[in-house]
Amino acid sequence: MTQPHIRLSDVEMTFSRPDGVGEDIHALGPIQLDLRHGEFFAVVGPSGCGKSTLLELMIGLTNPTKGTITFEGQPINGSCPDGIGVVFQEDASFAWLTVRDNIAFGLRRMALDRREQDERVEQALAMMGLVEFADVYPSQLSGGMRQRVCIARTLVTQPRLILLDEPFGALDQQTRLLMGDEILSLWRKTGATIFLITHALDEAAMLADRIGVMSSRPGQLIDIVETNWPKDRDSRIVENDAFGAVTARLWRSLRVESMKAIGKKDAQA
Amino acid sequence: MTKAGLIRLALIAVLLGALEVLVRIGRIDALTMQAPHKMLLDLYAMLASGKLNKAIAKTMGNAGFAFVIAVSLGVISGLMIHRMRRVRETLDPLFATYYAIPVFAFYPLLILLLGLGDAPQIFIGVMLGFVAVVVNTLNGLDRVPRVLLKTARVNGMNGLETALKITLPSAAPYILTGAKFAVAYSLIGVIGAEFIMSTGGMGYEISFAYNNFDNATMYPLIIMILVASISINMVISRWEKSLLKRRGLQ
Numbered sequence: 001m002t003q004p005h006i007r008l009s010d011v012e013m014t015f016s017r018p019d020g021v022g023e024d025i026h027a028l029g030p031i032q033l034d035l036r037h038g039e040f041f042a043v044v045g046p047s048g049c050g051k052s053t054l055l056e057l058m059i060g061l062t063n064p065t066k067g068t069i070t071f072e073g074q075p076i077n078g079s080c081p082d083g084i085g086v087v088f089q090e091d092a093s094f095a096w097l098t099v100r101d102n103i104a105f106g107l108r109r110m111a112l113d114r115r116e117q118d119e120r121v122e123q124a125l126a127m128m129g130l131v132e133f134a135d136v137y138p139s140q141l142s143g144g145m146r147q148r149v150c151i152a153r154t155l156v157t158q159p160r161l162i163l164l165d166e167p168f169g170a171l172d173q174q175t176r177l178l179m180g181d182e183i184l185s186l187w188r189k190t191g192a193t194i195f196l197i198t199h200a201l202d203e204a205a206m207l208a209d210r211i212g213v214m215s216s217r218p219g220q221l222i223d224i225v226e227t228n229w230p231k232d233r234d235s236r237i238v239e240n241d242a243f244g245a246v247t248a249r250l251w252r253s254l255r256v257e258s259m260k261a262i263g264k265k266d267a268q269a
Numbered sequence: 270m271t272k273a274g275l276i277r278l279a280l281i282a283v284l285l286g287a288l289e290v291l292v293r294i295g296r297i298d299a300l301t302m303q304a305p306h307k308m309l310l311d312l313y314a315m316l317a318s319g320k321l322n323k324a325i326a327k328t329m330g331n332a333g334f335a336f337v338i339a340v341s342l343g344v345i346s347g348l349m350i351h352r353m354r355r356v357r358e359t360l361d362p363l364f365a366t367y368y369a370i371p372v373f374a375f376y377p378l379l380i381l382l383l384g385l386g387d388a389p390q391i392f393i394g395v396m397l398g399f400v401a402v403v404v405n406t407l408n409g410l411d412r413v414p415r416v417l418l419k420t421a422r423v424n425g426m427n428g429l430e431t432a433l434k435i436t437l438p439s440a441a442p443y444i445l446t447g448a449k450f451a452v453a454y455s456l457i458g459v460i461g462a463e464f465i466m467s468t469g470g471m472g473y474e475i476s477f478a479y480n481n482f483d484n485a486t487m488y489p490l491i492i493m494i495l496v497a498s499i500s501i502n503m504v505i506s507r508w509e510k511s512l513l514k515r516r517g518l519q
Contacts (some may be wrong), residue, residue, distance in 0.1 A: 056419075057334065057425055061422055061423070062421060068479065078421065079422075079425060080424075080425060081422045084423075085423075086419075086420075088416045088419065088420070088422050090414065091414075092414075092416045092417060094417070094435075094438070094439075095439070095515070095516040095517075096438045096439070096512070096515065096516070106422075106424055109424060109425075109426075111419070127282075137515050137516070137517075139516050139517025139518075140496075140517070146351040195411045
């Protein structure tokens with residue numbers, strides 16, 4: 001049996017209350033999850049279920065209260081291992097750097113010769129359709145373009161695992177569908193494993209091979225849905241009859257949890 | 270030039286014109302105030318003779334030194350205080366009331382501690398400029414988006430790298446605002462101290478000229494100080510504006 005790309009074993013996260021009064025907040029877990037090499041895995045869940053906390057644990061920004069996380073067999077302890085790239089929901093472009101310098105930012109810290117760095121930047125610019133914007137500053141770009149800059153900045157380091165935290169959250173529906181196409185295309189080209197956090201069921205259904213459904217707090221994986229889409233899919237998959245069935249199943253799993261999350265205690269399946 | 274800039278320029282021209290007329294027709298005593306054209310002629314003569322070059326160099330050198338120390342110490346202190354929540358909570362109220370302290374009252378004490386040389390004047394310049402830089406640096410650091418700090422950690426950057434490559438560039442427009450204040454405060458500190466107790470510098474020369482009714486020296490020196498302070502401020506403002514514009518904030 002092949003080793004999973006990333007493994008979460010009995011992972012739990014509990015936060016102390018800031019004022020130190022009252023019980024600790026059990027935010028997440030226990031979670032068991034194995035991501036296969038090269039798969040596209042999405043996580044959906046109600047607001048506040050701990051999706052972003054899960055991502056922060058996976059990149060070592062926070063240590064779990066219980067359990068372990070291993071990436072390529074090595075435990076993640078308090079720092080992000082080489083080989084993992086992240087794209088956050090918020091605009092993380094550096095306003096004081098041009099698009100080109102933004103993309104090169106992570107590369108400048110790697111032991112690569114300058115020519116190789118420049119080549120990778122040019123490739124990323126071309127791949128993300130940013131060539132003509134290479135020398136402008138992020139403030140001159142739309143939200144979607146800035147997010148592309150952040151994706152390009154992650155891609156140039158050639159991560160083997162890419163974590164996306166609601167990267168299209170601030171974009172309109174049409175742009176999200178097109179950005180989804182780009183992500184799928186990048187996934188095929190790079191062969192990386194992708195872990196996507198989203199609150200949009202249709203986005204998860206369109207992009208992922210497998211979708212994990214999280215419960216309301218404490219967030220646990222209550223269902224894992226296999227989509228069985230072909231690898232060369234794109235946003236036109238929404239026309240497929242099976243697409244509706246996948247989103248319907250996701251909603252069936254999620255409805256009660258979402259009602260709990262907004263305080264409806266009498267929620268029923 | 271913008272419309273507001275033109276109006277500003279016109280206002281200054283009107284005020285200078287009015288002063289020129291009022292002095293020429295004798296409504297303002299020439300012993301109290303000189304006509305602007307006379308101030309400029311005296312300034313030219315003063316600079317051409319070179320008789321006050323030493324005083325000018327001393328003041329500008331000390332103010333420049335005070336400015337550099339105030340900005341360097343201010344930025345470093347801002348970075349350190351920002352990382353220490355309890356220290357920040359303790360110091361914030363003190364920063365808010367800092368400029369209520371009459372710093373010049375400490376001058377005799379500073380002479381006792383630092384001697385009669387330039388050190389007390391520089392020290393007062395630093396004291397005045399430093400807090401403005403700290404406060405504005407903290408303001409800038411408070412506004413660094415959290416996601417940029419997360420990006421730094423994902424990239425495996427240590428505290429110093431994060432400060433140099435992420436937090437300080439992100440906070441740069443606010444730090445420049447602090448630097449702008451520091452220019453003015455350093456000049457005020459050094460010149461004010463020269464007024465009180467010094468044997469040289471522009472402040473001393475202005476004070477000496479005032480006591481001897483020497484308007485031909487006093488007004489050109491005042492003009493020089495104004496021009497120097499405003500020019501440096503304008504350069505920093507331009508820099509600050511270009512940074513803000515680049516970030517789509519103006």
